[in-house]
Amino acid sequence: MPAIDGSRLIGDLRELAGFGRYRTGVHRPAFSDADLAARRWLVQRMADAGLDAAVDGIGNVIGRAAGDGPRLLVGSHSDTQPHGGWLDGAMGVVYGIELARAMRDDPACRGLGVDVASWQDEEGHYTSFLGSRSFAGLLAEDEIDRARHRDDGVPLREAIARAGLAGVPRARLDAARYRGYLEAHIEQGAVLESGRRRIGVVTAIVGIVVYRVTFAGDQNHAGTTPMRLRRDAGVALTAFCNEVHRELAELAGPATVWTIGRIVLTPNAPSVVPGRAELLLQIRDPSLAIMETLGAAAIRLAEAADRAGPCRVAIERASYTEPVAMDEPIAAAIEGAAARRAGRGWMRMPSGAGHDAQILARRMPAGMLFVPSIGGVSHHYTEDTAEDDIVLGCQVFADAAEAILRS
Numbered sequence: 001m002p003a004i005d006g007s008r009l010i011g012d013l014r015e016l017a018g019f020g021r022y023r024t025g026v027h028r029p030a031f032s033d034a035d036l037a038a039r040r041w042l043v044q045r046m047a048d049a050g051l052d053a054a055v056d057g058i059g060n061v062i063g064r065a066a067g068d069g070p071r072l073l074v075g076s077h078s079d080t081q082p083h084g085g086w087l088d089g090a091m092g093v094v095y096g097i098e099l100a101r102a103m104r105d106d107p108a109c110r111g112l113g114v115d116v117a118s119w120q121d122e123e124g125h126y127t128s129f130l131g132s133r134s135f136a137g138l139l140a141e142d143e144i145d146r147a148r149h150r151d152d153g154v155p156l157r158e159a160i161a162r163a164g165l166a167g168v169p170r171a172r173l174d175a176a177r178y179r180g181y182l183e184a185h186i187e188q189g190a191v192l193e194s195g196r197r198r199i200g201v202v203t204a205i206v207g208i209v210v211y212r213v214t215f216a217g218d219q220n221h222a223g224t225t226p227m228r229l230r231r232d233a234g235v236a237l238t239a240f241c242n243e244v245h246r247e248l249a250e251l252a253g254p255a256t257v258w259t260i261g262r263i264v265l266t267p268n269a270p271s272v273v274p275g276r277a278e279l280l281l282q283i284r285d286p287s288l289a290i291m292e293t294l295g296a297a298a299i300r301l302a303e304a305a306d307r308a309g310p311c312r313v314a315i316e317r318a319s320y321t322e323p324v325a326m327d328e329p330i331a332a333a334i335e336g337a338a339a340r341r342a343g344r345g346w347m348r349m350p351s352g353a354g355h356d357a358q359i360l361a362r363r364m365p366a367g368m369l370f371v372p373s374i375g376g377v378s379h380h381y382t383e384d385t386a387e388d389d390i391v392l393g394c395q396v397f398a399d400a401a402e403a404i405l406r407s
């Protein structure tokens with residue numbers, strides 16, 4: 001079994017967190033100066049681990065093991081959310097580098113090998129899953145032409161040129177080279193911690209559907225318009241919210257989550273009856289069948305509200321990604337390694353967040369493992385995981401990788 005060096009692993013994670021440090025976390029959005037400096041550091045670390053490493057034309061760092069394979073592709077992302085945490089993404093990349101070193105140092109692993117990737121812009125500052133989609137052949141040139149930074153509007157082409165990557169080829173997946181893709185990540189929730197488990201074996205990555213529901217009434221004076229004469233879009237919206245929460249709770253599966261995270265009243269003033277209202281309803285679930293049932297329920301409720309009046313109610317699907325199942329033999333390999341290293345301290349679970357693994361899963365068998373997040377906190381600079389859990393997770397990751405390569 002490749003033996004992980006815990007202090008070497010933690011040391012590299014702490015050093016990587018120095019690029020874009022913000023309080024106890026990291027501010028390292030894709031193509032920022034800190035992100036590009038971190039990528040140059042990763043190339044050096046991968047080279048030191050015996051990999052042939054480079055940054056490709058979309059900003060991915062990819063380190064290739066010598067020889068033809070079969071190989072295992074491992075990695076995650078090193079870009080972060082604004083003022084994000086030090087482990088979200090970074091941990092999975094450094095696990096890959098530590099695994100490459102551990103395999104190199106173990107004579108019993110001769111002939112085995114992993115390619116390590118840090119995918120660019122997983123967090124979607126320009127477009128979601130930019131780097132992994134590019135590698136998987138799911139990103140067209142004209143999408144790169146159109147993409148702009150979501151805050152400052154800088155074209156992606158300009159960011160690529162500024163990084164010195166204009167004209168550099170984009171790395172492309174050679175599926176025949178790989179047994180599969182393995183990604184480790186912090187859980188970013190509190191399921192493991194609250195269940196006192198140290199390893200999560202990911203069974204599926206949830207699908208996400210967002211519905212936009214609009215309510216059209218009559219805007220008027222809040223003092224002179226009697227209640228019986230009103231068509232108040234805000235009243236229609238709040239009634240719909242209550243109906244949705246009641247109905248979805250009846251139909252939900254064990255892992256279903258839904259959120260009304262955005263509400264807009266127009267004109268949103270205390271002395272004006274709202275003439276228009278809009279909400280965004282997001283539903284996540286690992287099961288396609290459950291997502292379809294819940295989506296149909298939301299549509300049914302909106303249509304019933306429209307028929308009942310007095311406001312007009314319209315619903316449309318604003319965005320959708322399908323749930324993605326993880327590969328069962330890979331999940332079983334992670335489970336076997338977790339049982340050996342952590343006894344009963346593991347569990348199977350879906351991922352409630354999106355990850356690059358859902359992109360790679362469209363091209364080859366893919367699997368993920370989670371380690372606990374303290375207090376379930378992520379996308380925040382206070383995000384953290386106990387060092388013991390980080391080290392244990394890496395050893396389970398290494399054991400699972402070896403088992404997959406020998407299968």
Ligand SMILES: [Zn+2]
Pocket residue numbers: 077088089122185
């Ligand atoms: Zn992440």
